[in-house]
Amino acid sequence: MDILLNVLEQDRNDAEIISYALDTFYNIMSNEPTDEDEVSPANSDLGCQFTEIYIKHPENVSLLLSFLEEYDFHVRWPTVKLLTVLLSNKQKELQEIILVVPMGVSRLMDLLSDSREIIRNDALLLLNQLTKGHGNIQKIVAFENAFERIIDIISEEGATDGGIVVEDCLLLLQNLLRNNTSNQNFFKEGSFIQRLTPFFQLHDESGSSRQGGWSAQKVTNMHLMLQLVRTLVTPSNPQNQTVACQKVMNSCGLLQDLCSILMATGVPADVLTETINTVSEVIRGSQPNQEYFASVLAPSNPPR
Known part of the structure; x- marks a missing residue:
């Protein structure tokens, strides 16, 4: 994970490698069984454990939110998917981190204006996870139009x-x-x-x-x-x-x-x-x- 994080921090100008790193993180954190996977309880637990390690340093989440400023589809879309999976694994913790990141919620709201439907639609799923049971975030999202x-x-x-x-x-x-x-x-x-x-x-x-x-x-x-x-x-x-x-x-x-x-x-x-x-x-x-x-x-x- 440290190596992958290093890639995200050091290779920001290389959209392709960032895209692969984000996809890898998504696959590690996601609890969705792939076709060849045997579904085991250990699987679902692993994604949560990796999520916990990842969000132990809130700056890792800030880093993801900063990728949303990239318009490149291969960076923006995997970022949205990864944030959604992190939220579904550790909702409360992630809500608190995103709440204090400057412009964090605003960047997520901007995704609803993305002209690419797949990003906009996945942003709806992300915002659904983000707003569950959190009055302050709900208010910020409402005031963001x-x-x-x-x-x-x-x-x-x-x-x-x-x-x-x-x-x-x-x-x-x-x-x-x-x-x-x-x-x-x-x-x-x-x-x-x-x-x-x-x-x-x-x-x-x-x-x-x-x-x-x-x-x-x-x-x-x-x-x-x-x-x-x-x-x-x-x-x-x-x-x-x-x-x-x-x-x-x-x-x-x-x-x-x-x-x-x-x-x-x-x-x-x-x-x-x-x-x-x-x-x-x-x-x-x-x-x-x-x-x-x-x-x-x-x-x-x-x-x-």
């Missing part, structure tokens, strides 16, 4: 019709908002609740949801979207926070769209169940929202 960027990616990827990348984005949003009052407030003040609204509009006129049914990925994405709304209005949040979010959800049409899903045809039962739960939390204790709900009619003839 995370909400804007993540919602842009969800839109570009096709919202609920998108693939696994949308799922990763929604999981990251959950990480940033769950039990984090200051981030929830920031989300509401930044008008991001309004930007969620189009994601709940089912385009029924194309008939696609009726004919082709919902794909498993679409069901997953919709579940996560609904859970995101519930995160903002859950009774465990401070009451004034919940009330403020409920108000916005009514005024921007989000509540109306949720009620439309309740009345739409072809919605899978589990999505419908989650929608009912979500509507109940959006209207709980809110007179104006309950009045809107009371006025909802089923699209039958005559309406009921």
Whole structure:
């Protein structure tokens, strides 16, 4: 390991050798069994032991973060993968190190703007690991314009019709908002609740949801979207926070769209169940929202 570290420090100008050294570290730390490996408990332990040795000197982590400034794909991508594996092995320790590295979190956030999709997508996985259960890091990530960027990616990827990348984005949003009052407030003040609204509009006129049914990925994405709304209005949040979010959800049409899903045809039962739960939390204790709900009619003839 010392020899490899030496390579990272001394041969910075040689992208190819840096790339090989990073890949080697990744293979040493990774607990993913390769095809020919026999899966043994010792394997998974080894990656953690090597990770521990590597991060004993925080400057080794700073070194990796500095490689993110290199635009070269063969340096940046293996760095992202290596940081992700280090985080999954020793999450708490690594979070504390990255927190104190100047611009550490900012460099990781910059990866979301990388035009190469594979780097951007892997950066989402990295940020998911980084933000788990760490309120301070969640706040820094939010103030680095995370909400804007993540919602842009969800839109570009096709919202609920998108693939696994949308799922990763929604999981990251959950990480940033769950039990984090200051981030929830920031989300509401930044008008991001309004930007969620189009994601709940089912385009029924194309008939696609009726004919082709919902794909498993679409069901997953919709579940996560609904859970995101519930995160903002859950009774465990401070009451004034919940009330403020409920108000916005009514005024921007989000509540109306949720009620439309309740009345739409072809919605899978589990999505419908989650929608009912979500509507109940959006209207709980809110007179104006309950009045809107009371006025909802089923699209039958005559309406009921």
